[in-house]
Amino acid sequence: MRQTRGAWKVGSLRGIPIRVHVSLLLILPLLAYLFSGAFRRAAEVAHIPGAQGMGVSGLWGLGVAVGLFASILIHELAHTLYALRRGGQVRSITLMMVGGVSELTEAPPRPRDEALMALVGPLTSLALAGLFGLATWGVDGTRAFHLQFACFYLATLNVFLGLFNLLPAFPMDGGRILRALLVGRLGPVRATRVASLVGRGFAVAFAVWGLVTLNPFLLVIAFFIYMGAEGEARQARMKAVLERVRVAELMTPRAVGMEADVSLEDALWDLRRERRGVLPVMDAGRPVGAVGVEEVRRVPEAERIRRTAREVMRPVPVAPMEENGWRALRLMLESEVPLVAVVDAGGQLVGTLDVDDVQRGMALFQTREERAERESRRWRQERPA
Numbered sequence: 001m002r003q004t005r006g007a008w009k010v011g012s013l014r015g016i017p018i019r020v021h022v023s024l025l026l027i028l029p030l031l032a033y034l035f036s037g038a039f040r041r042a043a044e045v046a047h048i049p050g051a052q053g054m055g056v057s058g059l060w061g062l063g064v065a066v067g068l069f070a071s072i073l074i075h076e077l078a079h080t081l082y083a084l085r086r087g088g089q090v091r092s093i094t095l096m097m098v099g100g101v102s103e104l105t106e107a108p109p110r111p112r113d114e115a116l117m118a119l120v121g122p123l124t125s126l127a128l129a130g131l132f133g134l135a136t137w138g139v140d141g142t143r144a145f146h147l148q149f150a151c152f153y154l155a156t157l158n159v160f161l162g163l164f165n166l167l168p169a170f171p172m173d174g175g176r177i178l179r180a181l182l183v184g185r186l187g188p189v190r191a192t193r194v195a196s197l198v199g200r201g202f203a204v205a206f207a208v209w210g211l212v213t214l215n216p217f218l219l220v221i222a223f224f225i226y227m228g229a230e231g232e233a234r235q236a237r238m239k240a241v242l243e244r245v246r247v248a249e250l251m252t253p254r255a256v257g258m259e260a261d262v263s264l265e266d267a268l269w270d271l272r273r274e275r276r277g278v279l280p281v282m283d284a285g286r287p288v289g290a291v292g293v294e295e296v297r298r299v300p301e302a303e304r305i306r307r308t309a310r311e312v313m314r315p316v317p318v319a320p321m322e323e324n325g326w327r328a329l330r331l332m333l334e335s336e337v338p339l340v341a342v343v344d345a346g347g348q349l350v351g352t353l354d355v356d357d358v359q360r361g362m363a364l365f366q367t368r369e370e371r372a373e374r375e376s377r378r379w380r381q382e383r384p385a
C-alpha cells in the first residue's frame with residue numbers, strides 16, 4: 001500500500017488507483033455508532049424481542065456504514081467509467097469523509113459530456129436507492145428485521161446522496177452541471193467563475209447552518225466546497241492563460257543540464273551551482289533523463305565518485321518549444337518530476353520549465369488573456385444571433 005497525501009491505495013480499476021483517505025477511517029466508527037443507535041431505536045419501536053442488545057445493533061451499524069461507503073464508491077465509479085468512455089482521463093479515485101473524489105487529469109472535451117458525466121453519479125445513487133428500496137420491500141417482515149432495516153437505511157442514505165450532490169454547489173456534481181450549462185454562453189473561465197461563486201455562496205450557507213445547528217458535518221462539507229470552488233476557479237484561469245502561451249515563452253531559455261556520464265559527486269555540484277532540486281541529464285545535447293538531489297542521496301557517499309548520472313536517472317518529460325504551456329504543465333504533474341525538458345525541432349535541449357517558470361508566466365500573460373477574453377465577449381455580443 002502506497003501512501004499519498006494521507007490516502008492509502010486499496011485497489012485499482014483499469015489502472016486507475018482507488019484510494020481511501022484517513023479521514024474515512026476516523027469517521028467510520030463514528031458513523032457505525034450513530035447508525036447502531038438508529039437500529040436500537042427501530043428495534044424498540046417495532047418490539048423486536050432480544051434485538052436491543054449493543055452487539056447486534058453495533059454490527060449492523062457498522063454494516064450500514066460500510067454499505068454507505070460502498071455506495072459512494074459505486075457513485076464515483078459511475079463518474080469514472082463515463083469520463084473514460086467520453087475521452088476524459090481519470091488520475092485517481094479517493095474516498096474521503098465527505099464522499100468521493102474522482103480526480104480528473106482531463107475533463108471530457110465537450111461541455112455536454114461533462115454535464116452528463118456529473119449527472120451519472122447522482123443518477124447512480126438514486127438507482128441504488130431504488131434497488132435498496134425494492135430489497136426493503138422484498139425482505140420478509142419480522143424474522144429479517146435487521147436486514148430489512150439496513151436496506152431501508154441504505155435506500156434513504158442513497159436518496160440523500162443523490163439529491164445532495166445535485167445541489168448546484170460547485171464543485172459538487174450539481175455545480176458541475178451548472179458550469180457546463182453556462183460554458184456555451186460565457187466561455188469556460190467565466191462559467192467556472194460564476195459556478196465557483198454560487199458554490200462558495202452555498203458553502204457559506206452550509207457553514208452558517210452548521211454553526212446554528214451545531215452540526216460538525218456541515219462545517220466540514222462547507223470547508224471542502226469553499227476550498228474546492230476556489231481551487232477550480234484558479235485552475236480554469238490557469239488553463240485559459242497557459243493554453244495560449246507557447247512553452248518557448250515560459251521556459252528558462254538555457255540548456256542547463258548534466259552530462260550522462262558525470263559522476264554523482266559532480267552531479268551534486270551541478271545541482272548546487274544551478275540552485276536546483278532537479279536537472280535534466282543530457283547525452284549529445286539531448287535530454288535522456290533527470291537527476292535530483294534525491295537520487296544522489298540514495299547512493300552512499302563513498303560510491304558517488306564511481307557511479308554516473310545515467311545509472312540513477314529517472315525518465316524526464318520532454319516538450320517541444322511549440323507545445324502550449326498547459327499541456328507542458330500537465331505533463332510535469334503527471335510525471336512527478338518537477339521539471340520539463342524543452343527541446344528544439346532537432347531534439348536538442350534548449351531550456352527547462354518548472355513551477356516557478358509557470359508562475360512567472362501566469363503573472364506576465366494573465367493581463368493579455370483578460371484583454372483577449374473581453375474582446376471575444378464583445379465579438380460574441382456583436383455577432384448577429
Ligand SMILES: [Zn+2]
Pocket residue numbers: 075076079118121122165173
Ligand atoms: Zn458525484
